[in-house]
Amino acid sequence: MVEATLELTVERRARIIVGAGSIARLPRLVAGLDPHRVAAVVDGNVPWSLVDAVRDGLESEGIPVSVLRVRGGEGAKTLESVERMWRFMAEEGVTRQSLLLAVGGGALLDAAGFAAATYMRGIMLGYVPTTTLAQADAAVGGKTAIDLGWAKNLVGVFYHPDLVVIDPLLLRGLPSGAYMPGFAEVVKHAAIKGGWWLSWLESRAEGIKSRDPRILDEVVRFSVSVKLEVIKRDYAERGYRAVLNFGHTLGHAVEAASGFRVSHGYAVSMGLAAESLLAVEVAGLPPDEASAVEGVLKALGLPTQVPLTPERLLEAMRLDKKFTRGKPRIPLPRRLGDFTIVELDWGVVKSWLSRVTRT
Ligand SMILES: NC(=O)c1ccc[n+]([C@@H]2O[C@H](COP(=O)([O-])OP(=O)(O)OC[C@H]3O[C@@H](n4cnc5c(N)ncnc54)[C@H](O)[C@@H]3O)[C@@H](O)[C@H]2O)c1
Ligand SMILES: [Zn+2]
CATH class of the missing domain: 3.40.50.1970 (Rossmann fold)
Known part of the structure; x- marks a missing residue:
């Protein structure tokens, strides 16, 4: 041997x-x-x-x-x-x-x-x-x-x-469809970093919408630096890197259930708003911090309402490769800047989806 x-x-x-x-x-x-x-x-x-x-x-x-x-x-x-x-x-x-x-x-x-x-x-x-x-x-x-x-x-x-x-x-x-959706990921990075950064980003919303070169430079640098920080902390994706999936559990379900007609960034935007509300219920996120996430998404003109039925989303989530063998485990903020992984019962998922969808 x-x-x-x-x-x-x-x-x-x-x-x-x-x-x-x-x-x-x-x-x-x-x-x-x-x-x-x-x-x-x-x-x-x-x-x-x-x-x-x-x-x-x-x-x-x-x-x-x-x-x-x-x-x-x-x-x-x-x-x-x-x-x-x-x-x-x-x-x-x-x-x-x-x-x-x-x-x-x-x-x-x-x-x-x-x-x-x-x-x-x-x-x-x-x-x-x-x-x-x-x-x-x-x-x-x-x-x-x-x-x-x-x-x-x-x-x-x-x-x-x-x-x-x-x-x-x-x-x-860029045409708007290639320009706007990506800012949802920037909002995600701000939420990972902490509440102060969400306000920082919101104060730049007008500059982002008018494509001010100085603001774009600042915002893209910020976003890349947060992602790098997360990856350096958890290169092998053993745990902490999961925070990058904030907004993506629902986001991926929206993409799939819409037959990929909703772009990744817009789906993540809806996911961030909806998962922040879920975080209030199951992770103890203060409601004003959930409102802060929604506020910056709205200031940027990003979508926060999910235009699909809860049944279709639930079906898409059940087919998600990450959840096929058990309950969904998703990263949620206890406070902005402080995340935890929460395991959800399907019953909780179902009632949450019925509250965050509008068709
Ligand atoms: N690897 C990762 O870590 C990671 C992270 C986030 C997202 N993603 C993936 O990225 C994809 C989404 O990326 P996206 O939002 O860039 O979408 P995309 O790549 O589909 O691009 C959006 C549109 O912009 C067009 N486009 C690109 N450059 C252009 C230009 N210079 N002028 C005009 N149009 C241009 C594209 O042809 C496309 O039609 C998804 O597949 C997602 O899964 C990967
Ligand atoms: Zn993404």
């Missing part, structure tokens, strides 16, 4: 650059990783002007670039789309010394990250997030995934990008 123990450590380092105008630094930063070539996988809705700027910048550093445009949105997170990326890389001569550069929304990043993690057992990876949600949340944390039919994020791996360049100025030209 042979017995052995391997000490496994995570050696990949993610360099994350956040700041207005940081896209100009992308070519030098990529060159610093010394890739033989770059396969750029770009969200189909990203304007050509950005694609051309990225390509020209990399080529001026002497790096050969091939570009694949992929349909953006949740449809990017399919095996077919990942297969397109794998085939593209094989045809373009991408090797282990190459880098996949994903440019786009959170869905595109999740799928391209999975393609990079699995192609030749893992190649270098860079992210240029272009939606608010991707900048404020999805580009950081190393989770990659694709959906399996209705089962969101069912297949994926942890794989940290080598480089993430987050330029909040890219958000200014």
